Amino acid sequence: MRDQTIFDVVVIGYGPVGQSLSILLGERGYDVAVFERWPSLYPLPRAVFHDHEIRRVFHAMGIGGEVAAISQPSARYQWFNADWKTLVEIDWSAESISDGPVGYLFNQPSLEALLDRKAKSLGSVSVNQGWEAIQLRELPDYCEVTLKRSEMENGVWVSSGETRTVRARYVVGADGANSFVRKAMGIAFEDLGFQEDWLVIDLKPHEGVKLDVPDIGQWCNPARPTTMVPGGPGYRRWEFMRLPHETREEMQKPEKVWELLSKWVTPDQATLVRYALYTFRSLLAEKWREGRVLLAGDAAHQMPPFMGQGMCSGLRDVWNLIWRFDLIFKGIASPDLLDGYTPERRPQVRAVIDASIAMGKVVCTSNAEEAARRDQAYLSGSVPPLPPFPGLTDGLIETAQNSASGGIGGLLSVHGQIENDGEVMRYDDAIPNGFHVIALDADPERYLDASSRALLARIGAQTVGVTCDESQAVAGRVLLDASGKYRAFMAEHGAAAMIVRPDYYVFGAVGALTDLPRLVHALASRLALAEETDGGAAHVQRVEARA
Template sequence: MTDSHIHDVVIIGYGPVGQSLAILLGERGYDVAVYERWPSLYPLPRAVFHDHEIRRVFHAMGIGEEIEAISQPSAKYQWFNADWKTLVEIDWSAESISDGPVGYLFNQPSLEALLDRKAKSLATVSVNQGWEAVDLRQQADYCEVTLRRSHNENGTWVLTDETRTVRARYVVGADGANSFVRKSLGITFEDLGFQEDWLVIDLQPHEGVKLDVPDIGQWCNPARPTTMVPGGPGYRRWEFMRLPHETREEMQTSEKVWSLLSKWVTPEQATLVRYALYTFRSLIAENWRERRVLLAGDAAHQMPPFMGQGMCSGLRDAWNLAWRFDLILKGIARDDVLDGYTPERRPQVRAVIDASIAMGQVVCISDPEQAARRDASYLSGDVPPLPPFPGLTDGLIRIEQNSADGGIAGQLSVHGQVRNDGEVMRYDEAIGNGFHVIALDADPDLHLDRETLATLARIGARSIGVTRDESKVVAGRVLYDVSGKYQTFFAEHGAKAMIVRPDYYVFGAVDTLSDLPTLAGMLTSRLALSGEPDRSAEGVGALEA
């Protein structure tokens, strides 16, 4: 059966990345159909960490409060040698640029259940579970995806003869490491060389049980490299590296699991939730777009878990795609705007993978002599600190202010509390998502000409001022910077105004307000806008009435 209806977007895969993209597009009213080969959500934990940037994405999805209920702020991330001396300490509990701690721990089944409820509550989103994509074809104006129904046969899900073909303007493959979509496009993975087997164990301590373990730690013991982290509220996770003399089969028995855990916890103290042997790899797709089809999440990249960035990177993919699709589907921009997706996401993800590999190479040392040399280097202070988290270095940014060279363009923008008309709130609650023109101690609209205002209005941009000077506050236009974070951010970069993209990355900045129209022109000239601007606009707008 072929459905002649053409969806805006079809998403293949319904893990956190596919779920999130469906929500981000569905919230904007777009016609989205999601197809997932498994008939129900995966019930066991996988990812356990998300960072402050992803927390902002969850708030933008309207589920910030619900996320707080199923997660907990991170503690310090510590690496110890075999003698429990601290080699590295990364303070994930510290205040981040995003108004809150750097990281959070969560239970993935709880997260997926929350995302599932949200996606299925949206009138324009259709979630279809138990359908596996088996064919993909691109036409001039749309794509066709053929799917085959699966069912349970003696505990195994098998394909049936029932098929359906659906059409969409765009298709996103968020269908995991073995992505059908990626393979159907003939896109290959670049292998960056890291490969290690680790046994991942999740358990739930019994009520009242207190375990004597580091809150978040890597035990860099050459006799058995080990990871210990919370698995979200009420859960704990251990990860043990498979040693060269051990077989994959012997690692996956309950006897082996409890033997490895015996130093910290016994069966009388906790319930085993699951255990599985994973091969941690470092792979990245050469290209993430082929005409009307795009890749996201594990379909585009896989990385070792030592930075906790696997799922986070996939959610950044969805976040990056959402605002691009929004411009296209509204008819504001041509689909050339998708050309920036791979140049922006691939270098950032590649940098994260490289950092994850470097961290893994420190942890995954099983040779005692090599471990002793590592320990000596770290304990003597000879090892430089980890580099800052990478920003965007290509795509829709003001290249001469590139974050790769220490500039503001491509950096994640600051976020904090603001006060408007006596009420204190998050900035992203006060000002809706979209392109933002933000000025320090001024109303940006007063420094933009009529034509620039009209062009910015076309892309749904909003303008707002922030200030620490009470005398400059104007209700709905210039908001009070409660924490001083905005003032500090502008001062650090010598900026008076900046333009921030819908995904919270800085497009660029100016050091004098008279240059603001030029910066706005740089942005709109790069967006592949279609049609003519509405020159009747009086202003870009800030708070909606």
């Protein structure tokens, strides 16, 4: 069967990355077909952590409150040696730049069920489970994907013999580590050298049971490196590294599972949810776009789990793509805008993988002498702290302000509470998503000339002022910075005004408001804008903050 409809995007893979991409496209009214080889959602836990940036994305998807209901704020992330002395401590409970704690723990089946309901509620999203992609062709004007139908019979996945072919302007492979899409495009992985086997165990403590275990931590014990984390409300996870003398088969026996858990929990205290042996690896696709085909999530990158950034990185891929697709489908930008996807995402993910590997080497030490040297280095304070979370260092950022050299361009922008006309709310709930021109203590529109207003109008940008001075607040135009975060962030970087991208990263800033038109033109020159066909745009969107 050949479907003559040409979708805007076909998504291959229906995990959290494919689900989120489908939702974000569908909410913008684009025609999306998503295909997943398995007939139902994966029922067992995998990812357990998302950070403040991803929580903000969930809010943008309209599910922030629902995600909060299935999550719990993180405690301090602690790394102990064999004697329970603290080697490293990362305060994931601290206030983040995004308004709220740095991290959250959740149960992935609960999250996938929530995303599934959201995706299937959108009329422009077609969810097709039980369809495996078997052929991919890129043609000049669209792609063709051929899929075969399969069903589960007595626990076995069996092809029904039915096939169909669909067309789309773009195809995104969000189909995991063994990505069909990546292989079909002949894209190779770069192996960054980390590989260790770990047994991952999820369980649900019985009601009233309180376990004597660190809330979230790594026990860097060379006799048995061990991870202990919440698995979302009501769940716990342990991860045990396979030692050199142990076989993979041995690690997956039920008696071995309870033997490893015996120090912490017994069968009469908890129900075993699942256990599986995983090989933690560090892989990075050499490129993430080939013409009309793109990769996202584990199809593009895999990393050790020690920084909790696997799923987060996949959702950043989606968030980076969505505004590009939006401008292209609206005819505002040319397809060349997608050229910035790999240069922006790959270096950031590479930095995250490098940090994950570095932390993995701290915990994955099974040699007692090496562990003793490691402990001495950390306990003496001779090991430098972890670097800050990486921003963007290439792509659509003001070149002279690159975050790689200490500038504001490419940094994740601040988010906090604002007050508008007496009502306090999240900034994102007050201002529609898109490009934002944010000025401190002023209405930025006063400093825009006609051409910069026209450019901002063309890309649907918003202009807004923020202030901590109540006397300067103007309802709907200059909002009161109730959290003080905007003033602090902009003062730290010497910014009188800044342009923030739809994915919340800073394009660039100016130290004087009179320089704002120049910054607007710099943005426009980098956006791969399409040729105008309507005689030009009207006026820039003046923010009417939602009350």
